[in-house]
Amino acid sequence: MSDLPDIRDEGQLTIETAIANLQGEDLGLRVYAAWWLGRFRVNTDSAIQVLIAALLDEDDRTEAGGYPLRRNAARALGKLADRQAVAPLIQVLSCTDFYVREAAAKALESLGDPAAIPQLLGLLRGEIAGTLPALEPPQLEQPFDALIEALGTLAAVDAIPDIQPFLDHAVPRVQYATARALYQLTPEPEVARQYGDQLIAALSNQDLQLRRTVLADLGAIGYLPAAEAIAETLAENSLKLIALKGLLERELAGTPGPDLSAGAKRVMALMDALL
Template identity: 60%
Template sequence: MQEYFGAENLTPPDGETLTIAKAIANLKQKKDTGLRYYAAWWLGRFRVDDPEAIAALIEALEDEDLLTPDGGYPLRRNAAKALGKLGAKEAIPALLRCFDCDDVYVRESAAQALGAIGDRASIPQLLKFLEGGVEAAQFVPGKPHLIQPYEAIIEALGALHATEAIEAIAPFLEHPVEKVQYAAARGLYQITGEDRYGQRLILALQGDRLQLRRSALMDLGAVGYLPAAEAIAETLAENSLKLIALKGILEHHLQAVSSSSLQLSEDSIRVMDFMDSLL
């Protein structure tokens, strides 16, 4: 089943079309780990806000059956992601316990979920990961990842508007890994609203590496930095990603303007014009 892990197929491994009841049943059974993995993804993908589904996903956060050769827990990762998409506040204690898991990607998924759920009670636990500062944020020997999921942790603190985290996040603007720098700029912009952090992400759109330009695009869309719209439209990257980023900016702007107005603002029209030009 290892080749199945990470795939987001539209049909489960057995080819059966899922219903909510079937997905929950698949997640609860213990015979077929592939069905369980897919069910966790499916429940999150389709935002199945059902108490039984949430309870099953929380239980899956402690799964011991689905283990990769390198010691990873794919089902736990999917369950955490799904709970974040569902905004399941009742899962917060279990997600915080995920920080004790040896799998860094479980910790990453848990941090992302806590940021999405939006409960500030998780801020102290997230802040603990930054206590060692940039000096401690090193790669695991022989592995392609840092010792902690710093991007996800910083982004979660930004999503939670954790003003108490500003001092801890700021040094990560100088971390040697560019994506961590971008996460710091993204988080600090969300917390402070200061243009200098949004401008830092715009500058990243001019980088030489496509992968990093893609990352900056997603960060700008996630924070809805309106002054970045033109730079996003002109970035050397796939139009599909630029459209996603511009959509994020437009949605943030529309939420910010007065709901009493029946007319689109000039800024909204401008962003939509950029989107039209990419179609």
């Protein structure tokens, strides 16, 4: 207990009540408890166990057949950095609910275990039967952007031929996820750069929501040549600062300080001007 963060919450939920609620009768309290455990990073073994059990919940169903509790449990497990969750999350990648698969793919990306690669790739190839598409337009068959981003982060170089065709996908957000993953997966810097530059070009998209997505993508890959373009993008300064932080941290990983690289100084000068 003592190494857990000091938890303050208006709802007066404690770790014990959250875990009890998650196993209780009230479906509303259950779905909230799952979110709460992730939000406050409660990574005790009992929390992990009840969240893993919630991934297979059958009680909480939407009219369309969705599994709200499974979605929240998957999101929470993505935040708790416990490897025990990897196998159960791989299992729910074949859930009928699109949003459970999306949440599981994102969680597996943040858990960083390459064991997830075959199943992610299976979904991307459309080899897993019985999955339902997204409810809202454009009613994607699979959460392609989440799958591709996970494969990129998990360094799934063998997946490149399967990912490549999505550069021309009709949905821009999927194209950007693809450029982001190909940047991470391509070993030759001069080839990788073309994917980074593609994302820079996408920063001038007319749609604000898409510009925000691209900012997050560039921050995630820490693409230094994008620094100036990020600073000039028409979007909220908060989001530009978070993206630039991604670039800065990539630079600091190479040159950890206190002496700073020219790139790090350049990024900080841009950040200063956005405060």
